[in-house]
Amino acid sequence: MADTRLEETGVQGMTITRAGERPAGGQGELLTVNFGPQHPSTHGVLRLVVDLDGEVIRGVRPVIGYLHTGIEKQMEALRWQQGVVVTDRHDYLSPPINNLAYALAVEKLMGVEVPPRAQALRVIMSELTRIASHLVWLGTSALELGAMGVFMYAFRDRDKILAMNEEISGYRMHTSYIRPGGVMADATPRFLEMLETFIRQMPSNIDEYEDLLTNNPIWVARTRGIGRLPAQDAIRLGATGPMLRGSGVSWDLRKDRPYCGYDRYDWQVAVEDGCDCYARYLVRIREMRQSVRILRQAVDGLPGGPVNVDDRKFLPPPREELDTSMEAVIHHFKLFTEGYSPPPGDVYVAVESGRGENGCYIVSDGTHKPRRVKFRSASFVNLQALEFMAIGHMISDFIAIIGTADTVLGDVDR
Amino acid sequence: MTTPVKLPEGILDQGAIAGDEYVTVPRDRLRATLEALKAQGYESYVFMTCVDHLATPVVERPPERFELVYQLRNMRTHHELRVRVFVPEDDARMPSVHDLYGPANWDERETWDMFGIVFEGHPNLTRILMPDDWVGHPLRRDYPVGGEPVDFSEDHETWQTAPPEA
Numbered sequence: 001m002a003d004t005r006l007e008e009t010g011v012q013g014m015t016i017t018r019a020g021e022r023p024a025g026g027q028g029e030l031l032t033v034n035f036g037p038q039h040p041s042t043h044g045v046l047r048l049v050v051d052l053d054g055e056v057i058r059g060v061r062p063v064i065g066y067l068h069t070g071i072e073k074q075m076e077a078l079r080w081q082q083g084v085v086v087t088d089r090h091d092y093l094s095p096p097i098n099n100l101a102y103a104l105a106v107e108k109l110m111g112v113e114v115p116p117r118a119q120a121l122r123v124i125m126s127e128l129t130r131i132a133s134h135l136v137w138l139g140t141s142a143l144e145l146g147a148m149g150v151f152m153y154a155f156r157d158r159d160k161i162l163a164m165n166e167e168i169s170g171y172r173m174h175t176s177y178i179r180p181g182g183v184m185a186d187a188t189p190r191f192l193e194m195l196e197t198f199i200r201q202m203p204s205n206i207d208e209y210e211d212l213l214t215n216n217p218i219w220v221a222r223t224r225g226i227g228r229l230p231a232q233d234a235i236r237l238g239a240t241g242p243m244l245r246g247s248g249v250s251w252d253l254r255k256d257r258p259y260c261g262y263d264r265y266d267w268q269v270a271v272e273d274g275c276d277c278y279a280r281y282l283v284r285i286r287e288m289r290q291s292v293r294i295l296r297q298a299v300d301g302l303p304g305g306p307v308n309v310d311d312r313k314f315l316p317p318p319r320e321e322l323d324t325s326m327e328a329v330i331h332h333f334k335l336f337t338e339g340y341s342p343p344p345g346d347v348y349v350a351v352e353s354g355r356g357e358n359g360c361y362i363v364s365d366g367t368h369k370p371r372r373v374k375f376r377s378a379s380f381v382n383l384q385a386l387e388f389m390a391i392g393h394m395i396s397d398f399i400a401i402i403g404t405a406d407t408v409l410g411d412v413d414r
Numbered sequence: 415m416t417t418p419v420k421l422p423e424g425i426l427d428q429g430a431i432a433g434d435e436y437v438t439v440p441r442d443r444l445r446a447t448l449e450a451l452k453a454q455g456y457e458s459y460v461f462m463t464c465v466d467h468l469a470t471p472v473v474e475r476p477p478e479r480f481e482l483v484y485q486l487r488n489m490r491t492h493h494e495l496r497v498r499v500f501v502p503e504d505d506a507r508m509p510s511v512h513d514l515y516g517p518a519n520w521d522e523r524e525t526w527d528m529f530g531i532v533f534e535g536h537p538n539l540t541r542i543l544m545p546d547d548w549v550g551h552p553l554r555r556d557y558p559v560g561g562e563p564v565d566f567s568e569d570h571e572t573w574q575t576a577p578p579e580a
């Protein structure tokens with residue numbers, strides 16, 4: 001690899017090195033700069049080797065793997081129902097959506113359909129997560145471009161979502177709430193109360209973000225026309241989520257390949273055709289508004305009934321039954337010693353996360369542990385579009401471009 | 415199969431599992447199949463990965479140890495199709511498709527890194543997730559979990575270690 005030949009000159013964090021290469025055009029000497037992996041604007045541990053001609057970017061080579069935790073290997077050593085806790089941890093800004101992809105894949109392979117209340121709760125958690133994930137993006141991206149106040153506002157609202165996560169699942173971040181067969185527990189009255197307040201407050205809070213940024217001349221100057229990604233190239237490079245919708249392609253898995261009853265809600269796909277960082281910002285803001293709209297409908301139409309499938313071969317019996325039923329004890333024992341075994345085969349399920357297509361491909365060999373679990377992560381694919389977006393821009397705009405891709409490095413490296 | 419797709423010659427098998435449609439093609443027909451599918455609107459490449467069938471308990475044994483799956487999507491009809499290719503262990507080579515589908519570039523690097531499948535024609539087939547000097551391919555089924563000795567752990571001497579040349 002080119003970057004291993006480079007000599008350090010000793011500035012920590014952002015080491016400037018000379019590659020001694022000349023561009024084909026015979027202009028100035030290219031300067032190769034190492035960006036990260038511990039640079040504050042790389043959203044985690046992303047290392048970028050950037051070729052600079054003066055201040056203009058001529059080439060970008062992302063070097064990833066610093067956050068590789070072998071999640072897919074770990075899944076092969078865990079039973080099907082244990083794998084849920086690991087799925088939380090790849091895209092650590094949207095754990096319930098990761099849970100959902102895995103749960104839907106296992107259910108698809110087993111031919112299980114969860115009850116309507118579980119589906120509505122899954123939608124509620126997915127949309128809350130989407131808002132939380134967009135808020136982190138909004139806060140950090142604005143912070144990197146100098147709008148420091150937005151970060152405080154965004155994290156104020158994100159914290160309300162984390163408090164709701166805690167109320168419903170016991171955990172603020174890694175909820176493991178959505179599981180194969182349903183959800184971990186029913187929504188508590190306090191959760192619904194918090195959610196109600198949140199839905200009431202959120203539209204005016206989103207107005208607040210828009211007041212701070214949408215017509216802010218500095219924000220517009222730093223994002224409009226920066227990081228252009230035309231629709232054809234977005235599809236060619238496999239970009240999904242706001243990266244694709246910001247390029248004018250109306251593609252949202254919730255609309256186009258609906259799951260969890262998303263087709264029953266009345267909402268619109270947020271599409272902007274600016275193809276730049278500003279368009280992607282608008283998409284994310286509009287998506288938050290649509291998420292609040294879905295939340296409103298999901299809460300109003302929240303059906304009653306159980307939150308788990310009634311299948312003793314798949315989920316443990318309720319605690320009360322263990323005291324009176326020998327059969328329940330046997331089922332409980334079997335589930336927690338051996339687990340369940342889906343039929344041999346492979347399925348792929350994709351859900352829309354805040355970053356794009358978050359898919360889960362599972363292969364069963366008929367035993368109680370997966371043969372293979374592959375996470376098709378949106379960040380991994382979207383990051384490949386970075387070089388295309390960055391070439392020709394100034395290094396200062398590179399910060400906006402890294403931010404706009406909204407990569408979570410845990411999701412890239414898995 | 416309800417696929418309204420015109421498939422090129424040389425399909426070994428086709429069917430559906432839980433609604434997911436697939437076709438199996440021989441390795442030398444892969445590029446031709448993907449080219450034909452791309453021309454028919456399967457422009458969206460979802461993912462590619464490898465499955466290691468070493469010592470599988472499945473009764474209908476897969477023909478070879480490694481299976482590569484390419485998930486493609488037609489964004490107009492919303493139809494998805496999975497293309498499978500089986501690759502023998504002693505000849506783990508594949509033609510690269512990075513020029514057909516851009517995102518395949520990193521997926522192929524990852525599959526080389528994790529399974530040791532060589533993609534012929536790839537411009538930069540280097541490790542992507544593991545360090546450059548790593549030995550072995552961690553997602554192979556004969557590569558143990560805990561293969562990396564854990565420093566300062568009490569029981570590090572009893573940990574399984576990676577085979578010298580996996």
